[in-house]
Amino acid sequence: MAPNPNLQRLREAGVSIWLDTLSRELLETGGFAGLISDYGVTGATSNPTIFAQAITGSDRYDAQLRELVAGGERDLQELFFSLALDDVRAAARLLRPAYEASGGRDGFISFECTPDLADDTAATIDQAMSLWQRLGLPNVMIKVPGTAAGLPAIEELIRRGVNVNITLLFSVERYEQVIDAYLRGLTARADAGEPVDQIASVASFFLSRIDTKADARLDPGSPLRGELAIASARVAYRRYQATFGGAGWQRLAGLGAGPQRLLWASTGTKNPAYSDVRYVSELIGPDVINTMPGQTLHAFADHGTIARTLDADPEAAERTLGAASAASFRPMQSSSRW
Numbered sequence: 001m002a003p004n005p006n007l008q009r010l011r012e013a014g015v016s017i018w019l020d021t022l023s024r025e026l027l028e029t030g031g032f033a034g035l036i037s038d039y040g041v042t043g044a045t046s047n048p049t050i051f052a053q054a055i056t057g058s059d060r061y062d063a064q065l066r067e068l069v070a071g072g073e074r075d076l077q078e079l080f081f082s083l084a085l086d087d088v089r090a091a092a093r094l095l096r097p098a099y100e101a102s103g104g105r106d107g108f109i110s111f112e113c114t115p116d117l118a119d120d121t122a123a124t125i126d127q128a129m130s131l132w133q134r135l136g137l138p139n140v141m142i143k144v145p146g147t148a149a150g151l152p153a154i155e156e157l158i159r160r161g162v163n164v165n166i167t168l169l170f171s172v173e174r175y176e177q178v179i180d181a182y183l184r185g186l187t188a189r190a191d192a193g194e195p196v197d198q199i200a201s202v203a204s205f206f207l208s209r210i211d212t213k214a215d216a217r218l219d220p221g222s223p224l225r226g227e228l229a230i231a232s233a234r235v236a237y238r239r240y241q242a243t244f245g246g247a248g249w250q251r252l253a254g255l256g257a258g259p260q261r262l263l264w265a266s267t268g269t270k271n272p273a274y275s276d277v278r279y280v281s282e283l284i285g286p287d288v289i290n291t292m293p294g295q296t297l298h299a300f301a302d303h304g305t306i307a308r309t310l311d312a313d314p315e316a317a318e319r320t321l322g323a324a325s326a327a328s329f330r331p332m333q334s335s336s337r338w
Contacts, residue, residue: 002038003037003038003039003040004038004039004040004301006300006301006302006303006304006305006306007039007040007297007300007301007304008040009306010040010280010284010290010300010304010306011040011042013284013285013286013306013308014284014285014286014287014288015280015284015285015288015289015290016042016043016106016261016288016289016290017039017040017041017042017043017289017290017292017297018041018042018043018044018045018108018263018289018290018291018292019032019035019041019043019044019045019291019292019293019294019297020044020045020265020267020268020291020292020293021044021046021050021293021294022044022045022046022050022051022054022087022088022091022109023050023051023054023058023087024054024058024060024061024086024087024090025054025058025060027087027090027091027094028060032044032091032094033094035297036094036095036098039297039301041297042095042098042102042106042107043095043098043106043107043108043109043110043289043291044091044095044108044109044110044291045109045110045143045165045204045263045265045291046084046087046088046109046110046111046112047112047143047167048080048084048112048114048115051080051083051084051087052080054087055080055083055084061083064082064083064086065079065083068082077114081131081134084111085111085131085134085135088109088111088135088140089135089137091109092109092135092137092139092140095107095108095109095139096139099138099139104138104139104198104200104258105200105258105261107139108139108140108141108163108165108200108202109139109140109141110140110141110142110143110165110167111131111135111140111141111142111143112142112143112144112165112167113127113128113131113142113143113144113145114127115145118145118147118149118150119147119148119149120149121149121150121152121153124144124149124150124153125153125156125157128142128144128153128157128162128164129157129160129162132157132162132163138163138198140163141163141164141165141200141201141202142157142162142163142164142165143164143165143166143167143204144157144164144165144166144167145166145167145168146166146167146168146169146174146175146177146178146203147168150166151177151178151181152181154166154178154181154182154185155181155182155184155185155188156185157185158181158182158184158185158186158189158199158201159184159185159186159188159189160189161189161194161195161198161199162199163199163200163201164182164201165201165202165204165263166178166201166202166203166204167204167206167265168204168206169203169204169205169206170205170206170209170210170232171232172232172235172236172239172321175203175205175236175239176239178203178260179203179239179240179243179260182201182203182260183243183249183252186199186252186257187252190251190252190255190257195255195256196252196255196256196257197255197256197257197258199257199258200258201260201261202260202261202262202263202289203236203260203261203262203263204263204264204265204291205229205232205233205236205262205263205264205265206265206266207229207230207232207233207264207265207266207267207279207283208229208266208267208268208269208270208271208279209229209266209270210228210229210232211225211226211227211228211229211270211271211274212270212271214228214229214324214329215271216330217329217330217331218327218329218330219328219330222327224320224323224324224327226271226273226274227320228320228321228324229279230278230279230282230283230317231316231317231318231320231321231324232317232321233262233264233283233310234283234310234311234313234314234317235314235317235318235321236262237262237283237285237288237310237311237314238311238314238317238318240259240260240262241311243259244259244260259287261287261288261289262288262289263288263289263290263291264279264280264283264288264289264290264291265291266279267279267280267290267291267292267293267296268292268293268295268296269296276295276296276299277296277299277300277303277304279296280292280296280300280304281300281304281305281306281307281309282309282310283309283310284306284307284308284309284310285308285309285310285311288310
């Protein structure tokens with residue numbers, strides 16, 4: 001099968017296409033390999049929830065699980081890691097050609113620290129280092145949430161040479177702090193004479209979740225409904241361009257360091273009133289990543305359009321966020337969920 005033309009053009013526009021799921025079924029049936037060859041997929045992301053659903057919803061893990069238990073393993077987290085990390089290794093092998101072809105800028109699979117550590121810096125560092133060492137692969141990223149406790153963990157992990165995917169970003173302000181953590185980690189590493197040319201990092205904005213949460217608190221007729229996620233992403237991209245195109249970046253770039261790429265996550269449209277490909281088509285520009293659920297990937301393959309939309313009008317995006325700062329939001333209901 002020839003590569004899908006819409007997705008091929010999306011890649012030519014500078015967008016790396018990643019898959020927002022992973023499972024043993026997808027790997028063992030050849031589905032993941034087919035998405036790489038036919039849909040231009042060059043990476044994937046995962047998280048504990050995705051793996052929990054994969055493990056409990058399939059019998060493909062049962063034999064390995066029985067073997068581990070028969071061998072004496074009883075720790076539930078260790079059982080989970082043993083199963084999930086095997087899937088990560090398998091995905092990394094399939095993505096290795098994309099990693100090599102891109103010079104280490106693409107072709108990654110991400111695995112996330114467990115959510116119970118989101119507010120514990122030291123424990124996050126310890127678990128991330130353990131996962132990184134267990135995997136032992138250059139095209140793996142360890143996902144760390146962009147919490148207040150996550151920021152120093154990100155800096156320290158970068159300093160130690162770990163590839164980090166900073167996940168669960170919802171604001172430009174926190175993204176700016178994430179950039180600073182990345183730069184501090186790289187700088188500390190460079191100052192110590194350690195190489196910086198093999199470290200990769202991405203900063204992941206969760207887009208449809210922003211609109212879902214904001215829309216629920218805006219008046220039905222508000223012009224801001226459905227606009228805040230796209231505006232946030234466009235403003236973040238402007239910050240990305242300013243940071244990694246500026247004079248302050250040149251020393252690290254001269255040592256071979258790569259920019260921390262922006263990744264658009266949560267790109268499946270949750271509101272049926274919006275286009276099913278809006279979080280792809282509205283954010284097309286050079287050197288970004290869009291990690292899509294399968295439904296969104298196939299929708300864009302079918303009817304997506306290509307135009308450079310990400311930085312078409314950055315001033316308008318700034319105005320939208322400014323208007324949001326002055327807007328009246330209804331109190332959040334206790335039952336409201338992401």
